Amino acid sequence: MSDSTVALGHVTLPGLCRVVGAKSLVNTSLKSLEKPLCQGFVESPSTSLEQDTTMVDAPDLEDSPNGGKRKREEEELNLSNDKGSKRLQPSYTKHSKFWLLDGNILLQIETTRYKVQRSRLASQSTWFEKLFEQHSGKEAAEGDEDKENINDVLLTVECVDGLDLFHLNSTGVARDDFDALLTAMDDGICYYHDTPHFPVIASIFRVADRLQFKKYLEFAERVITEQFSDDVGDITVAEIPFAAEAVVLGRNWNIPKVLKRAFYELARMEHSLEEPAPEDEKESNDEDDPDEALEKLHPGDLVRLLKVSKYLGTAWHDTVFALTARCTQKPARCEHRSRLLLELRASVLPKYEFDPICGIQELMKIDLKLKNYCESCVIAMKQMLETKQDDIWADLDAWIGLNVECDEE
Known part of the structure; x- marks a missing residue:
């Protein structure tokens, strides 16, 4: 065997x-x-x-x-x-929307990768136009302010599946901001009748400013400055949401025109005694909680906000008492001012404690003749109210340090 x-x-x-x-x-x-x-x-x-x-x-x-x-x-x-x-955790994720079948360029921010059209970006952004030209061998113009920033991106270029991949992290552009701008490029015509809320417009502004999308920058800046208009005549009792975000944007991105209105909105919003109207409730719910919104402010601007609230309250009280002062004529032609003061103390005075602009608008609606004011006092009080309104609005420049840059933390 x-x-x-x-x-x-x-x-x-x-x-x-x-x-x-x-x-x-x-x-x-x-x-x-x-x-x-x-x-x-x-x-x-x-x-x-x-x-x-x-x-x-x-x-x-x-x-x-x-x-x-x-x-x-x-x-x-x-x-x-x-x-x-x-291999189990890829270094990037394809964007769920901006991964075009006919895309011929790859961009990446953080771990999100985009596949888009080179010509579309270059036609709307002078920054991307210069980036692609310099990648093809063209020399940067002498004194070009974007040269260093573009060179940083060019150092990251790699070829992936036959397409050039550009990493944009060095530009400082946030992924959500870039998404907002690409969405505007696709759906911009819809914004004509339905303007997005402030955070979306702010995102478009930041990317358009940094990457030089001129048309989108002009659009975003126009919407922002209209929403937070610095014209006293544009102020109404309707509060504007996202005021804290407007202060941060105005400081960090050099839009001083929005600061005055944004600070005013913050001051009266923090002390509002009115419940929001039903039609305004949805919009106000889209905004952050007031306490959380204030956390976004620089400490220096928080101090300014406290000062603004104090000044507005003082200015409002001064205005009400000026309206109920003695008759301007000698001898006095009208009496009973104390009765009007009592009425105002019970109604208008607390309602507009930190909103003197709208408070003055309310005072202007009072028929002083029916309150036993003589003709001379009616004219004098109307002029006084108009002057007070303009003075308060002008003084805001100094109260918020409009020409003072916020110190870095």
Whole structure:
């Protein structure tokens, strides 16, 4: 009997392997082997079959179709694990919207990658136009302020699937801001009748300013300055949301025209005694909580806001008492001013405590003749109210330090 053929009853070992398979043979005939099946078997003097002392090599499972396949699968799995998490966690994510089938350029901000049209960007942005030209070999113009910034991006360029990939992290552009601008490029015509809320417009402004999308910059700046108009005649009782964001934008992006109105809105909003009208409730709910909004302000602007509130309150009280002063004529032609003062203290005075502009508008509606004011006093009081309104609005420039840049933290 040869080493490779051991009789087991009337069936030879190779025959048994063919009938029940290699795994069954190992489980029933080689119980004393200690090494796992996948590691193979090695002859040992102490290992023998129960009915014969002739040693036998276990069948090489790698030679069988199933064993070899399993071995290759294990090796491939180990190789995949050895390569680390990079294959399991890609370094980028395709943008869900701005991944165009006909895109011919790749951009990446943080871990988000965009596939867009080179010509569309270059036609709207002088910054992208210069970036692509310099990538193609054109020299930057002498004294170009964007040269250093563009060079930083050019150092990141790589080729991916035949397309140039530009990393924009060094530009300081935020991903959400860039999304807002690309959306405006696609849906801009819809903004004519339905202007987005301030945060979206602010996002468009920041990207358009930094990457020189001129038309979009002009659009965003016009919307922002109209919404936070510095014309006293544009102030109404309707409060404007996102005033804190407007202060931050005005400071950081040099839009001083919005600061006066934004500070005024913050001052009266923090002390508003009125419930929002139903039609205004949805818009006001879109804004951050007032306390959270104030957290966005620089500490220096928080101090200015406290001063503005104090000045507005003082100016309002002074105006009300001036309206109820003694008759300007000698001898006095009208009396009973104290009665009007009592009425105002009970109604108008607390309502416009930190909103003197709208408070003065309310005072102008009072028919002073019905309050026993003489003709001379009616004219004098009207002029006084108009002057007070203009003075308060002009004084805001100094109160908020309009010409003073906010110190860096």
